[in-house]
Amino acid sequence: MSSCFREWELPPQLREWNTLSCGLIRGGEDREQRIIGWFHPCVALRIRPISMAELEEGATLIAHKVDDQMVVLMDPMEDPDDVLRANRSREKSYMFDVAFDFTATQEMVYRATTKGLIEGVISGYNATVFAYGPTGCGKTYTMLGTDHEPGIYVRTLDDLFRAIEATSDNMEYEVSMSYLEIYNEMIRDLLNPSLGYLDLREDSKGVIQVAGITEVSTINAKEIMQLLMKGNKQRTQEPTAANRASSRSHAVLQVTVRQKSRVKNIMQEVRVGRLFMIDLAGSERASQTQNRGQRMKEGAHINRSLLALGNCINALSDRAGGKYVNYRDSKLTRLLKDSLGGNSRTVMIAHISPANSAFEESRSTLTYADRAKSIRTTVKRNLLNVSYHIAQYTSIIADLRGEIQRLQRKIEEQGPRPARTDIRRIQGDCR
Numbered sequence: 099m100s101s102c103f104r105e106w107e108l109p110p111q112l113r114e115w116n117t118l119s120c121g122l123i124r125g126g127e128d129r130e131q132r133i134i135g136w137f138h139p140c141v142a143l144r145i146r147p148i149s150m151a152e153l154e155e156g157a158t159l160i161a162h163k164v165d166d167q168m169v170v171l172m173d174p175m176e177d178p179d180d181v182l183r184a185n186r187s188r189e190k191s192y193m194f195d196v197a198f199d200f201t202a203t204q205e206m207v208y209r210a211t212t213k214g215l216i217e218g219v220i221s222g223y224n225a226t227v228f229a230y231g232p233t234g235c236g237k238t239y240t241m242l243g244t245d246h247e248p249g250i251y252v253r254t255l256d257d258l259f260r261a262i263e264a265t266s267d268n269m270e271y272e273v274s275m276s277y278l279e280i281y282n283e284m285i286r287d288l289l290n291p292s293l294g295y296l297d298l299r300e301d302s303k304g305v306i307q308v309a310g311i312t313e314v315s316t317i318n319a320k321e322i323m324q325l326l327m328k329g330n331k332q333r334t335q336e337p338t339a340a341n342r343a344s345s346r347s348h349a350v351l352q353v354t355v356r357q358k359s360r361v362k363n364i365m366q367e368v369r370v371g372r373l374f375m376i377d378l379a380g381s382e383r384a385s386q387t388q389n390r391g392q393r394m395k396e397g398a399h400i401n402r403s404l405l406a407l408g409n410c411i412n413a414l415s416d417r418a419g420g421k422y423v424n425y426r427d428s429k430l431t432r433l434l435k436d437s438l439g440g441n442s443r444t445v446m447i448a449h450i451s452p453a454n455s456a457f458e459e460s461r462s463t464l465t466y467a468d469r470a471k472s473i474r475t476t477v478k479r480n481l482l483n484v485s486y487h488i489a490q491y492t493s494i495i496a497d498l499r500g501e502i503q504r505l506q507r508k509i510e511e512q513g514p515r516p517a518r519t520d521i522r523r524i525q526g527d528c529r
């Protein structure tokens with residue numbers, strides 16, 4: 099199975115070839131970002147299993163995975179006996195970084211798309227994973243999954259804490275999370291819905307922030323899972339004709355990891371990595387969902403923000419054409435600005451149904467996903483240089499003493515080391 103992460107295997111000299119701005123040493127905090135290179139998003143495609151409803155309608159299969167990277171969408175109107183239309187077939191094949199069909203397990207999807215991002219996040223790089231596609235095609239299944247088949251959220255958090263644990267002898271970590279939904283163009287805090295609707299703000303460095311959002315700090319995987327489950331219960335979800343549990347909002351789970359060395363220094367480097375995991379609401383046609391009233395209004399908002407997302411993908415993939423990228427058309431695109439065209443390693447998992455009845459939706463999703471492959475993001479390591487005032491030196495020295503004692507205890511616990519062979523004695527023996 100191919101995976102999205104060939105780029106992390108770049109030679110080290112290319113990984114850190116440029117320094118954008120350097121922190122000044124003057125007692126305080128300085129932000130610094132080091133470019134490590136240009137990246138294309140990893141674009142994966144998942145074809146979900148055919149559903150009971152589709153089978154009952156007599157649907158046929160038109161979307162097929164040909165190999166690990168190729169998918170073919172057949173033309174449902176094509177008649178093999180119609181020689182006059184033989185050259186007008188709309189059948190088309192598409193290539194992605196990785197393709198999955200009904201045989202793919204949640205673990206396979208996670209391993210090939212997201213697992214490779216974790217190492218970067220804990221050492222100061224931003225990453226985004228988002229699930230995209232029409233309603234009822236499996237976005238929430240991929241991201242959230244079920245109790246028996248957990249999705250990307252749970253698997254990523256599990257591995258993230260495992261990676262932190264494995265390096266915590268030398269590194270100190272702080273992990274915080276926030277979870278929000280964009281419902282009818284309004285932002286709601288899923289960890290604390292009573293806060294009402296929140297605003298988006300851009301700070302002086304151009305970083306988009308959600309003003310007043312609850313950021314929960316934890317270093318405990320179990321705690322973060324409980325918060326996630328609590329947040330999911332608050333998410334707006336309603337039955338439609340296309341999906342019994344249709345997400346009516348875009349959900350954004352953000353995990354921030356701050357890493358610093360346990361070895362104290364006059365200037366401490368803090369690496370800040372942010373991971374966004376996004377389960378988008380699906381694009382929908384009113385006729386397909388049979389929505390009326392509130393559901394129809396939600397559908398219009400969902401489609402509008404997905405259209406804005408599509409327009410950004412279009413403009414970004416045509417950089418040579420110098421198109422203006424309009425992030426300001428929706429809250430979703432403003433929030434995804436960095437993930438789409440800025441400082442982030444991005445994974446997009448597009449979803450389609452295999453059924454002939456979904457041909458038009460599948461075709462437009464495949465076209466967008468195909469275009470997204472040519473976007474380019476600039477990945478930088480986010481560093482925060484914290485320099486200490488002279489008065490803080492005494493506490494640094496105390497910390498260092500503590501660290502020495504801790505290491506000494508560790509050496510003692512490990513017991514006596516085998517005596518080193520004396521090289522002079524060996525040389526003497528040889529003579």
Ligand SMILES: Nc1ncnc2c1ncn2[C@@H]1O[C@H](COP(=O)(O)OP(=O)(O)OP(=O)(O)O)[C@@H](O)[C@H]1O
Binds near residue numbers: 231
């Ligand atoms: N790979 C899969 N394996 C098994 N069942 C799946 C798979 N993908 C989707 N399903 C099932 O299909 C149904 C619709 O999936 P899901 O709710 O994830 O769609 P969605 O893309 O999130 O839709 P919406 O945009 O309406 O929220 C669910 O019952 C889900 O369990």
Ligand SMILES: [Mg+2]
Binds near residue numbers: 238344
């Ligand atoms: Mg959903």
